[in-house]
Amino acid sequence: MSDSLERLYQAVIAAKDLDPAVSRTARLFRRGPEKMAKKLAEEAVEVVIDAVNGKSDAVVRESADLLYNLTVVRQAARRPIVALESRSLRKRH
Numbered sequence: 793m794s795d796s797l798e799r800l801y802q803a804v805i806a807a808k809d810l811d812p813a814v815s816r817t818a819r820l821f822r823r824g825p826e827k828m829a830k831k832l833a834e835e836a837v838e839v840v841i842d843a844v845n846g847k848s849d850a851v852v853r854e855s856a857d858l859l860y861n862l863t864v865v866r867q868a869a870r871r872p873i874v875a876l877e878s879r880s881l882r883k884r885h
Contacts, residue, residue, distance in 0.1 A: 797859070804863050820864050828868055832861040 807817035820828050835858040842850035 797863070800860065800863050801867065804860075804867050808867070817864060820861075821868065825865070825868055828861070828865045832858070832865050835861050 804817055807815045808821045810818040812818040812822045820831065835854060838854040839851055839858050842854055
């Protein structure tokens, strides 16, 4: 999975300075952290709703969008998702 996250991270970096008229990523970076956070929250809610309703295919689709938006937010904060500290992961186990 970390390879997939790395590819996603690299794609976000490559797209953030493109023309916002053709790049969703560039639009998010142009609109700033408030818009990024709103999109991240929207995707999280959609994942939860689909999970509660037992819509497993939708959970997969929305999870991909959630990871994308999380990657955008972390890149904007200069904390790339691929740099998740092992300490953060240990706390959850």
